[in-house]
Amino acid sequence: MKKKLLALLMAVVMVTSLTACSSKKSTGDSDKTKTEATEAPASDDTASKSDFVVSMITDTGGVNDQSFNQSAWEGLQELNKSTGAKVSYIESKQETDYTTNLDKCVDDGSNLVWGIGFSMADALKTAASTNPDVSYAIVDNSYGDQTPSNVTGVMFRAQEPSFIVGYIAGKTTTTGKVGFVGGISSDLIDQFEYGYKAGVDYAANELGKKITVDAQYAESFSDAAKGKAIANKMFSDGCDIVFHAAGGVGVGVIEAAKEANKFAIGVDRDQAYLAPKNVLTSALKLVGTAVKLVSEKAAKGEQIGGQTFTFGLTEDAVGIPDKNPNMDPAVYEAAMKVQQSIKDGTIVPPSNKDTYKEFGKTLSK
Known part of the structure; x- marks a missing residue:
């Protein structure tokens, strides 16, 4: 009887331990430059979540600007729901934050890094040259004929x-x-x-x-x-x-x-x-729609670098x-x-x- 009771207690301890491990989640930094990550739950017919990681850097307007930064983040959240890709953002409080934030995305293992806003153009291009194995995309900027092979521009006919x-x-x-x-x-x-x-x-x-x-x-x-x-x-x-x-x-x-x-x-x-x-x-100007579409292409392994996508009325993006x-x-x-x-x-x-x-x-x- 004592042996059965001991076995039962050990089973309870093991279940409790496993539950505690499975409930742990990574949290973002607590400072002003914050990272927020999210994962979509795996559906019944999906063996595992996507291992594609997408991050975005806001401009100084912040992620809750009620405008294009917020729209971009909503697009990534939709990507997360539809594909299971891991998505996150980092807010920039001032333009001098851009370089540091772009580096942090690479350190965090991002496959695709978004810069939201033309003011990030120089910093993003420099980051792309330093990290040729990472894909970058930028909203509201085109490098034209000088677009690096690992950079994608997204423009709108505003x-x-x-x-x-x-x-x-x-x-x-x-x-x-x-x-x-x-x-x-x-x-x-x-x-x-x-x-x-x-x-x-x-x-x-x-x-x-x-x-x-x-x-x-x-x-x-x-x-x-x-x-x-x-x-x-x-x-x-x-x-x-x-x-x-x-x-x-x-x-x-x-x-x-x-x-x-x-x-x-x-x-x-x-x-x-x-x-x-x-x-x-x-x-x-449906920034979120464009961000989601381009990110989906990258997640599928399509070659998106070295070019600029332009969206307007004919693409139902404005x-x-x-x-x-x-x-x-x-x-x-x-x-x-x-x-x-x-x-x-x-x-x-x-x-x-x-x-x-x-x-x-x-x-x-």
Whole structure:
């Protein structure tokens, strides 16, 4: 009897020990530059989880910027759910963090490392040359003919959704004055600014009236207070709609619209939830979709390096939300016709100052 009791006690101890071991999970660093890892549970028909490891480095806007960093992370989380790939992120508090964070991803065994934002271009290219066996990808940057064989660029035709929301702003404004708030001036943000301005002009041409656009830059992607201050000034100066392409700065723009009871236009993802009654629409740039698609290719062993993928309306990677409760239905229908015209090439939205000038000449004919 004693022998049976002893055997039973030993079995209980062994089960308890195994349970404790299986419940252990790795945790991220506790400092400001944080890593968060996650694994999808293996399904019944999967013998083991994927051993592919993907990590991403945010820019200074952080992973909860309500914009493209957050969208990129959501894309990796979807990748984790659909493939079991291990995914993680590290936040950058300042640009000097980029190099250190990129190195840490390699040290952690990442197969694919994402840099989120064009400001990481130099640091990522240097990391790629140091670690030729690691694949890298970057959002909103192309190295063109100088793209290393282990680097993939991901670009968007951001001027396309920007044109659409500019058209919507032009058809909606009652004051004849709208605004644009950019983050840091660059070729990339030019796509948003001049696409938006051209859309406003296109609507004004249809309506046979003049609509002006006040454009200003915050020189930041994280200073929400500055975004709010700029938008407040625009609203007090007569703008009734302000579009932002400014990451975390845009949260302040939307807050200003809510307080002034005016309209803001969101960017990158549907930002209506930030101010349900004061977000007119959003210029969607589905970073998460692109990050997931490119990562899936890499996980399957496809050669993705040495090239740039470009996403736009024809790839269903940009646009506006399906639901826009604050928009006149007639304006939405007109905007959908404009969207189709962009898809079929009848309208080619400008992406910079020079092409914007050329576009203006077509309207005066």
